Amino acid sequence: xxxxxxxxxxxxxxxxxxxxxxxxxxxxxxxxxxxxxxxxxxxxxxxxxxxxxxxxxxxxxxxxxxxxxxxxxxxxxxxxxxxxxxxxxxxxxxxxxxxxxxxxxxxxxxxxxxxxxxxxxxxxxxxxxxxxxxxxxxxxxxxxxxxxxxxxxxxxxxxxxxxxxxxxxxxxxxxxxxxxxxxxxxxxxxxxxxxxxxxxxxxxxxxxxxxxxxxxxxxxxxxxxxxxxxxxxxxxxxxxxxxxxxxxxxxxxxxxxxxxxxxxxxxxxxxxxxxxxxxxxxxxxxxxxxxxxxxxxxxxxxxxxxxxxxxxxxxxxxxxxxxxxxxxxxxxxxxxxxxxxxxxxxxxxxxxxxxxxxxxxxxxxxxxxxxxxxxxxxxxxxxxxxxxxxxxxxxxxxxxxxxxxxxxxxxxxxxxxxxxxxxxxxxxxxxxxxxxxxxxxxxxxxxxxxxxxxxxxxxxxxxxxxxxxxxxxxxxxxxx
Amino acid sequence: xxxxxxxxxxxxxxxxxxxxxxxxxxxxxxxxxxxxxxxxxxxxxxxxxxxxxxxxxxxxxxxxxxxxxxxxxxxxxxxxxxxxxxxxxxxxxxxxxxxxxxxxxxxxxxxxxxxxxxxxxxxxxxxxxxxxxxxxxxxxxxxxxxxxxxxxxxxxxxxxxxxxxxxxxxxxxxxxxxxxxxxxxxxxxxxxxxxxxxxxxxxxxxxxxxxxxxxxxxxxxxxxxxxxxxxxxxxxxxxxxxxxxxxxxx
Numbered sequence: 057x058x059x060x061x062x063x064x065x066x067x068x069x070x071x072x073x074x075x076x077x078x079x080x081x082x083x084x085x086x087x088x089x090x091x092x093x094x095x096x097x098x099x100x101x102x103x104x105x106x107x108x109x110x111x112x113x114x115x116x117x118x119x120x121x122x123x124x125x126x127x128x129x130x131x132x133x134x135x136x137x138x139x140x141x142x143x144x145x146x147x148x149x150x151x152x153x154x155x156x157x158x159x160x161x162x163x164x165x166x167x168x169x170x171x172x173x174x175x176x177x178x179x180x181x182x183x184x185x186x187x188x189x190x191x192x193x194x195x196x197x198x199x200x201x202x203x204x205x206x207x208x209x210x211x212x213x214x215x216x217x218x219x220x221x222x223x224x225x226x227x228x229x230x231x232x233x234x235x236x237x238x239x240x241x242x243x244x245x246x247x248x249x250x251x252x253x254x255x256x257x258x259x260x261x262x263x264x265x266x267x268x269x270x271x272x273x274x275x276x277x278x279x280x281x282x283x284x285x286x287x288x289x290x291x292x293x294x295x296x297x298x299x300x301x302x303x304x305x306x307x308x309x310x311x312x313x314x315x316x317x318x319x320x321x322x323x324x325x326x327x328x329x330x331x332x333x334x335x336x337x338x339x340x341x342x343x344x345x346x347x348x349x350x351x352x353x354x355x356x357x358x359x360x361x362x363x364x365x366x367x368x369x370x371x372x373x374x375x376x377x378x379x380x381x382x383x384x385x386x387x388x389x390x391x392x393x394x395x396x397x398x399x400x401x402x403x404x405x406x407x408x409x410x411x412x413x414x415x416x417x418x419x420x421x422x423x424x425x426x427x428x429x430x431x432x433x434x435x436x437x438x439x440x441x442x443x444x445x446x447x448x449x450x451x452x453x454x455x456x457x458x459x460x461x462x463x464x465x466x467x468x469x470x471x472x473x474x475x476x477x478x479x480x481x482x483x484x485x486x487x488x489x490x491x492x493x494x495x496x497x498x499x500x501x502x503x504x505x506x507x508x509x510x511x512x513x514x515x516x517x518x519x520x521x522x523x524x525x526x527x528x529x530x531x532x533x534x535x536x
Numbered sequence: 537x538x539x540x541x542x543x544x545x546x547x548x549x550x551x552x553x554x555x556x557x558x559x560x561x562x563x564x565x566x567x568x569x570x571x572x573x574x575x576x577x578x579x580x581x582x583x584x585x586x587x588x589x590x591x592x593x594x595x596x597x598x599x600x601x602x603x604x605x606x607x608x609x610x611x612x613x614x615x616x617x618x619x620x621x622x623x624x625x626x627x628x629x630x631x632x633x634x635x636x637x638x639x640x641x642x643x644x645x646x647x648x649x650x651x652x653x654x655x656x657x658x659x660x661x662x663x664x665x666x667x668x669x670x671x672x673x674x675x676x677x678x679x680x681x682x683x684x685x686x687x688x689x690x691x692x693x694x695x696x697x698x699x700x701x702x703x704x705x706x707x708x709x710x711x712x713x714x715x716x717x718x719x720x721x722x723x724x725x726x727x728x729x730x731x732x733x734x735x736x737x738x739x740x741x742x743x744x745x746x747x748x749x750x751x752x753x754x755x756x757x758x759x760x761x762x763x764x765x766x767x768x769x770x771x772x773x774x775x776x777x778x779x780x781x782x783x784x785x786x
Contacts (some may be wrong), residue, residue, distance in 0.1 A: 176569060176570045177570065178570045181543070204772070204776070207773070207776065208776050208780060211773075211776055211777045211780050211781075212780045215777065215781070216773065216774070216777050232581070245769060245773065248769050248772065249765045249766050249768075249769040250765070252768050252769060253763035253765035255765075256761055256764055256765060260741070260761075269567065269738075271738055271740065272736065272737055272738045272739050273739065274739055274740075274741055274742040274743055274756075274758050276744070276758070277741055277742065277743050277758035277761055277762065278741045280758075280762045281761065281762065282761065284765060332766050344743075344744065382634075408564070493766055
């Protein structure tokens with residue numbers, strides 16, 4: 057069973073994630089208000105905020121997933137508290153460095169920092185690029201150590217084939233691999249690959265930065281590496297949330313625990329293989345990329361997501377269809393989150409289809425789909441876990457007043473905020489414009505609508521934050 | 537032994553620094569882009585002394601760097617520029633600043649040059665000298681080299697686009713066609729203009745290597761870098777699995 061130290065550090069992760077999430081939502085709302093013409097930000101400020109918003113969101117929901125699987129993994133294998141603590145400390149240092157680079161240094165190359173933007177920033181402090189790259193290095197070190205440590209702990213108990221549940225392809229497997237272990241392992245492999253891509257990417261960026269012009273990078277290579285890292289980690293953090301669902305959904309619903317079957321093993325092994333090449337779909341517009349890579353990108357996008365989504369949705373539907381089950385806030389959030397993940401995922405697959413991408417590329421459709429599976433998918437997976445975790449050690453849990461209203465507020469706010477993106481995308485409004493020119497003026501009212509609904513979403517998040525954080529603070533203040 | 541290691545490391549570091557300082561990137565048009573111009577004081581053709589920033593705040597600038605005693609590229613360069621600009625009589629969205637990088641040049645020399653090209657009364661053209669040419673050259677990334685044998689500067693024919701906020705938006709080296717000038721004018725007016733980077737020896741890890749003789753692309757080292765993270769992950773997985781299972785008791 058998990059230690060008190062693990063409970064406490066998990067509480068710290070939850071509090072940190074919530075605080076950073078609220079700040080990032082506010083930055084997002086400010087961006088939409090600026091696009092709507094309600095406020096007037098300097099373009100450099102807008103893009104610096106966009107950079108902060110994007111990378112903070114990616115970072116916090118990645119560490120939220122990692123903290124959750126680290127906590128739940130103690131049920132199966134011993135994990136390292138020290139490594140967890142190192143990851144926390146390095147994440148905090150990394151966030152501080154990153155925020156200084158954007159808020160003070162005005163680094164504004166977006167969270168994707170596509171080459172050569174970090175070296176060509178107009179209006180940013182000259183030191184901000186170096187600080188940003190160092191912040192990424194700090195994140196990378198902390199998260200890589202954490203991921204490798206968790207993978208090592210799984211491998212102590214399970215062989216490689218057992219960790220990937222290959223024995224389930226045969227009848228009557230001798231060893232049962234829990235779905236949580238299977239998905240965690242597959243996700244950690246992807247996370248490690250993406251972080252190693254970041255290592256290669258950062259090494260090349262530092263080499264150019266310090267070479268004083270004697271070494272320059274190849275833009276195509278840098279874009280491939282950027283999305284190997286960025287796309288993969290953004291997807292893997294969703295799978296971390298799914299590992300939590302496979303572990304907890306049945307448990308909190310009072311149902312028998314889910315088991316690994318051959319089709320679950322097959323689907324997740326597909327994800328393992330294909331998620332590492334799905335990022336090619338970010339390079340459809342790069343005419344120098346070989347056509348074969350583009351085709352691999354489309355095929356891998358289908359094969360990485362559809363089988364895993366299929367078995368997960370099937371498992372969730374089977375679990376709830378005509379079944380007497382105990383609905384709590386946790387499994388409700390999980391259930392709605394799976395719906396958000398599937399809707400956003402379909403939007404992603406539509407965009408990853410080459411013939412559609414010609415129309416949708418770099419329009420608001422893109423933030424529409426990734427906000428769907430994040431804001432209404434992964435975030436709900438993590439908040440579901442946060443809520444479940446916070447109630448594990450509280451005495452006399454009373455049903456919280458206004459829970460239904462809070463959930464309804466979250467749904468209304470989230471749906472309205474996302475629809476404003478989708479409608480903008482359908483109107484071919486490009487993304488990443490700080491203000492819309494006259495030709496794209498239809499984008500402005502949608503941005504205002506988006507900001508209003510995002511504010512509604514924020515209210516619901518604040519309520520969750522209040523309820524969950526007060527219990528996490530109690531865990532922190534409890535005697536060791 | 538320790539001293540030898542330290543000595544070797546120091547030698548390598550200095551060699552790298554020296555290499556970095558002397559190596560040409562082969563991408564002079566890309567150097568210093570989006571960097572702010574050093575705000576030097578200018579002596580302009582009407583005898584006034586004004587700051588560079590005063591000029592670019594009035595209108596974006598195309599800056600031509602020349603010297604009046606040039607027996608080579610400067611005159612044909614200015615002539616071509618004048619011809620190209622005259623093809624756009626209605627476009628007054630920018631000014632052209634002709635500035636000498638030769639400390640021997642004075643306003644009188646520049647006046648003679650302006651009259652030679654019939655530009656002395658054209659308000660779009662400003663001829664100027666500065667006492668701080670080194671700082672200006674440095675901020676632009678322009679490096680003329682004095683050749684005492686020919687009594688001339690060895691230099692590029694450089695036209696630099698400066699937007700209304702004083703940032704270098706684009707550079708053109710050599711005598712260029714009108715289309716290139718149009719792109720430069722667009723860039724100083726903050727209108728998107730495409731740019732590209734030519735292959736060079738300093739780009740070691742390209743995904744593809746283009747051979748201009750055959751017109752074909754061949755796979756480059758960069759492609760291996762794309763596969764590297766996945767390969768490293770598999771090796772790490774196998775390595776950790778072997779290590780932990782070898783340590784476990786039977």
